[in-house]
Amino acid sequence: MKHCAGLDVSVKETAIWLFEGLAKAGLPVVCIERRHVNAFLKAQPNKTDRNDARGIAQMMRVNLFRPLHVKTLTSQKRRALLTARKLLKEKAITIENDIRGLLRNFGLKVGKVGAVKFEERIRELTEGMPDLAEIVEPLLDARRKLRQNFAALHRKLLAIVRDDEVCRRLMSIPGVGPVVSLAYTATIDIPARFRNSKAVGPILGLTPALHESGESRRVGGISLCGDGMMRTLLYESAQTLLTRVTKWSWLKAWAMDVAKRRGQRKAIVALARRLAVIMHRIWSDGTQFRWTRTEIMPVAG
Template identity: 60%
Template sequence: MSQQHFVGLDISVKTTAICVVDPGGQVVHRESVESDPQMICESLLALKLDFGRIGLEAGPLSPWLYVGLVDAGLPAICVETRHMHAALAARINKTDRNDALGIAQMMRVGLFRPVHVKTPASQQRRLLLTSRKLLQRKAADIENDLRGQLRNFGLKVGMVGAAGFDARVRKLVADAPAIAAIVIPLLLAREALRTELAKLHKILLDAVRVDPVCRRLMTAPGVGPIVAFTYRACVDNPARFSRSKCVGAHYGLTPRLYQSGETARVGRISRCGDALMRSALYEAALVLLTNSRIPRWSSLKSWGVAVARRRGFQKAVVAVARKLAIVLHRMWRDDTEFCWSSAPAA
């Protein structure tokens, strides 16, 4: 029976440092190749060794390289970044070669925390969400900047919606040609951003309309197309969470705990994990607790209102967001819709 060898990959944009160690921890191969899955696979397969684990750190190129290694039949493992940084921080000299050796040793002794690598479909959903958010943010930046700059000349935009913003600004600068010559290009740029934003928003809505998972998630109060699509993209596979309660902790919605000897402190939420997911759940919880256009009463809202009375509104929103993450996960795993309460809570 051949001995298993372990590999560490330290990935940079251009090159990847490869280090292979035997079961005893002795280095048997070192190499630096182009950061391309085909090049890495060819280098490893040419060694004709039995690989136990191949470790690479989570990063921008990791999903692409991970899929290429797995498709080639190699036992790749993507390692959590903070865990790997803590394990490698004790080394005096930080180089790509040393980091690759450290990763290989982590694979050999089993000292690592694997992370879930999202499927290409999930990565495309996230690309759509982040691109839409980027255009939305840049259009809002132009609006806010114009409001502030025009105020210096006594031109107050006032309370106006996004649809009437362009006409309002043009009216304000109509009698100031010098200012208009500067402002109009910004308005045209804003209009272009809003046009492309509308296209991406339509693509998102069309995707939600034909996705049974998103439609099921939207039966929960406060969950609209954006929140459902975000949850679908971030969770990717509900089976990767052994318990629904783990979802809230994974996305940073549980409080930090510091315990040592007689000291035990419970802090604020950890805010670890995906900020996109966390903000979407927070917005859904806020809508659930405050929006009067949700006519039906639910046990979830009743629970959130009770928390608000005891602990305050802000903590109640976070608590409902965490609870909503758990409920949505259970709905997804069980293929069930949201269960509304039969009557309002007293």
């Protein structure tokens, strides 16, 4: 059986679309890891399309490739929703910061103000300067529309989570909210593709990178491989659990103990990794988070 694989870097954005189309056409298709391909092709002195094709064919021939999991359509749509929501929020914050910088040139400081009262504060500062108010008004209008569209996508996200039984169970974990639970299900996609729950940590780049050569062995920081958005959300959830969640649990007690021994930053990373493991276990077992130590099942962090 032949494999259609090794999509070029120039078409990586359409790789999933091509994969789905080839699969629907009944062709045997495998999507392979691009980083492994790049590492394999670096051995060639000259980079040409012909040499790349030959190199990829050789990889397939000798079985030196790692198949890449292609997510289901549902997970892809959820990921698109999360990405669009994040983009709108970032653009709105960028405009707010630009307005702050623009007004600072005229000695006007916005100060600490929430998103709700931001526009009111700007109008208050520019009340006696009509020319400046006329310049700022289009920026405020653009920010307002971005915030409105962000709110619409956020409501859509909440509606999806409300109807998803897995997301509701994941939200039983302290520090895990609707955005984190939906992002986790969209990232993991199919929990059975992991041999065990401990395997989730390395996939999300939350385990230390090991550098070993001869007698030298150095353990560095976390590898930062995998999904950056999911890793950031898990870090934020861990930070929330460690610093803001007031209800005590065995998980928070464990994280506090790590913080005392190794510092808060390392404790947050360790807690983020353990959250990923616990979420996978809860998803696989169909259970909910157990707050007391006597109720918990053994979970390896």
